[in-house]
Amino acid sequence: MSDIVSLETRNLECIRDDRVLFSQLNFSVKPHQALILEGDNGCGKTSLLRILCGIRLPDQGQVMWNGLSIQESISEYYQDMVYVGHLDGVKGDLSVAENLRMCTALGSRSGMSIEDALNKVSLSGYEDVRAQVLSAGQRRRVALASLLLKRCSLWILDEPFTALDRTSRGVFENIMSRHLNQGGMIILTSHHSINLTDSSVYVINLSA
């Protein structure tokens, strides 16, 4: 049992439709580290992320946060963890600021203002725009801005670069690098190659 901050998996196994997607999966992520999950479509990347979030139960094994099973420390874990999945969770009927305000009301706040966060993802001036008129890439950026508004050390991201153009990708890579430098942890899946500076990046290929 380690009491330092870390996410650790023990003998994780996931079965879907009679197919073992992965088994005996052991890894750990510590501060300043990023873990990239790779693999072909349907190899269980999203399933793994959802298991790490505690949304899905593993068929075997455990996910440990700071040495405790996440099932036992779910509230503390969710205090420190944020997940952005395939779906942005952005509601079209609400303005960008209203969406972000709701996001922050649900978790721990970093103290950054909504204007600053939008500025960081190059969406300044969009506060009062209804989210339904945004493009897919802009919605994605709103979801990513919510990462900045929360005080969470662990980011779990499912294909964060989907629908982002090259510039936005660069911007977001910088944001991720800064998060890692400040002692954060990131677990993500991505089809794109990622440039993260000064950080230890691990890759796990689930197809292998």
Add this chain to the structure above:
Amino acid sequence: MNIVMKWIHLLGSPPYFYRFSGKLLPWLTVICVGLLVWGLYGGLVQAPADYQQSDAFRIIYVHVPAAWMSLFIYVSMAIAGAIGIIWHVKMAEIVCITSAPIGAMFTFLALVTGSLWGKPMWGTWWVWDARLTSELILLFLYFGVIALYRAIEDKRMAARAVAILALVGLVNIPIIHYSVEWWNTLHQGPTVTKFDKPSMATSMLIPLLVMAIAFKVYYFIALLLRMRTELLQRERNSKWVKELVGLS
């Protein structure tokens, strides 16, 4: 104590359960048939005819145990569901979902025999009697459980959903029962409760209890058979099933 715990743990392992239940089933079948013959002979032949209802009352030997079973199985289903959901016991999940069709069958039987009995008693196939109405609602609670299980593709998820629903139903059954009883007395005046007569001749009572036990054993047999099928289906890719059917 230790041996008992060890045995319970062993039963949780599918191959062991499969073998053990296979050995148990013939014995249970013999017991069930024996009890049924005894109970039916006692009820249909030995017991004297009722002085008011003559031979029509004899349907209680099926109706009453079936009605008892319908409730008993719902409670077992909910408890098994709770165990499955809290301690992640796979066997309990399977008990929960395989109980539902058996329970629905008993509920249906209680409804059919109840209305068959109603014809000579009330002169009509159906009256909104409190007990029959409660059974009817119970049947729909069972239908809900079965439909939900069928609708969810991922059977692990489905088992959890069914367990939640069964527990909600369990909390609601007393409320439904009480409200229906209250509704019934208010609208029709107190109906004559035919089932729990204050005094019942021993020669009438013993066959009833024997039938009740026979139905319980039948439930157990049906449950084991369904559990075995469910296990084979769920574990069809595992080594023990493949060995069993001679695939490997």
Add this chain to the structure above:
Amino acid sequence: MNDSLYLAFWSLLRRDLLITYRNRAQAINPLLFFVLVVILFPFGVGPDVVLLKTMAPGIIWVAALLAALLSLDSIFRSDFDDGFLEQLVLSPHALSVLVLAKVIAHWLVSGFPLVLVAPLLAVFLGMPADAIAVLVLTLLLGTPVLSLIGAIGVALTVGLRQGGIILALLVFPLYIPVLIFASNAVQMAMAGFAVSAQLSMLAALLLLALALAPLPAAAALRMSLS
């Protein structure tokens, strides 16, 4: 309740009300449905004043049940579709409390309007004035129970493609006690009897549902997302 849970609760309630307000054209549909079902009855059984008056409590309450069922899906559906439900489940706050906020918001926009419109329908069906007061009271106590129990059903079926018909199968049997006590109270009020027993039962059902229903609803939501 600690401060941040309080904030989450109110933000969520406010958010859901705001979303409904911006979609008010759709939000009004269950209400129209309620009115329409009641209006259909005179065509079905004939414009017999006495008959309609006798049946009025039952008609209005069954219509309320149907309208409640129709609107239930909107508690979680759109949040499930756009991924907000994931964020809700991953919040460090107690999910059952957040579910309660959503159910309250849902009742305010779908249950409460029924209470307001019901007196008009009662007049259509020839109900006397003092019975109308009791009708309003039963709706006020009963419709929140429908939303609370319904939330469990929706949470169980929100991930299903064919969820609608199963939802009816799941929740209607559980609605029966509410229907019995509520319509009976109105009938008794029309006959001039005291109805405090029925109203107490409805109040007890409401308290029970408030205390218990969010827990299985939260568990069912977690199940539906996995």
